[in-house]
Amino acid sequence: QITLKESGPTLVKPTQTLTLTCTFSGFSLNTRGVGVGWVRQPPGKAPEWLALIYWDDDKRYSPSLKTRLTITKDTTRNQVVLIMTNMDPVDTGTYYCGHRPKYSSGWLDPWGQGTLVTVSS
Amino acid sequence: DTQMTQSPSSLSASVGDRVTITCRASQSVARYLDWYQQKPGRAPNLLIYTASTLQSGVPSRFSGSGSETDFTLTISSLQPEDSATYYCQQTFSVPYTFGQGTKLEIE
Numbered sequence: 001q002i003t004l005k006e007s008g009p010t011l012v013k014p015t016q017t018l019t020l021t022c023t024f025s026g027f028s029l030n031t032r033g034v035g036v037g038w039v040r041q042p043p044g045k046a047p048e049w050l051a052l053i054y055w056d057d058d059k060r061y062s063p064s065l066k067t068r069l070t071i072t073k074d075t076t077r078n079q080v081v082l083i084m085t086n087m088d089p090v091d092t093g094t095y096y097c098g099h100r101p102k103y104s105s106g107w108l109d110p111w112g113q114g115t116l117v118t119v120s121s
Numbered sequence: 122d123t124q125m126t127q128s129p130s131s132l133s134a135s136v137g138d139r140v141t142i143t144c145r146a147s148q149s150v151a152r153y154l155d156w157y158q159q160k161p162g163r164a165p166n167l168l169i170y171t172a173s174t175l176q177s178g179v180p181s182r183f184s185g186s187g188s189e190t191d192f193t194l195t196i197s198s199l200q201p202e203d204s205a206t207y208y209c210q211q212t213f214s215v216p217y218t219f220g221q222g223t224k225l226e227i228e
Contacts, residue, residue, distance in 0.1 A: 039165075046208060046219045046221050046222050047157075047165060047210075047219045048219070049210075049215075049216050049217040049218065049219070060215050061215075062215070062216040063122070063215070064122075064216070096164055096165075098164075104212075105153045105155075105171060105213070106153070106215075106217045107155040107167060107170050107210065107212050107217075108167070109167040109170075109176065110164075110166075110167075111164035111165060111166075112164065113163075113164060114164050
């Protein structure tokens, strides 16, 4: 059974850096084709795709956020970390990580439960 | 970026009804179109990928079709537990954009 869980601060101040950790089980990020992605969802709005990291350390970022995002993996700890710099109140939302199967075109399944991040002074 | 537009934004239907939700892409996404169901306070749940492939464990009353720019999600016989918001997502090109969602309520 594949599970993922997001962790990190629930409140950050504007201009601060957000660091989120996705801890997963039931699969290995050493397996060819597998990846972990991040998606966020502002309250009451549609999801927004952020980033994806593959088993071979290849990375993809949303172009509009690329300068602010860094995604890394630690296969020994079964974790993926997303760093977002210069946080703003518009970045408030629930942040999800998800499993990308090796046969996926990019869709994620399953997702973690999500973690709500509020950006406020 | 590829813009995804869903219609309708919301709808209300009765148990047993056939329901169709459409998703239109601003440019061709081939068949790289996926559908998610999201219930309040929960993460999105994958229903269909690559336009028409039913994810394991998803009831067969859900089906998808389409290609290039026009896609549909159909629920053949609506059940009470289908009350949710449905999102399409294209996974043809980064960024993998979502539609704005369709909120489905049961009458």
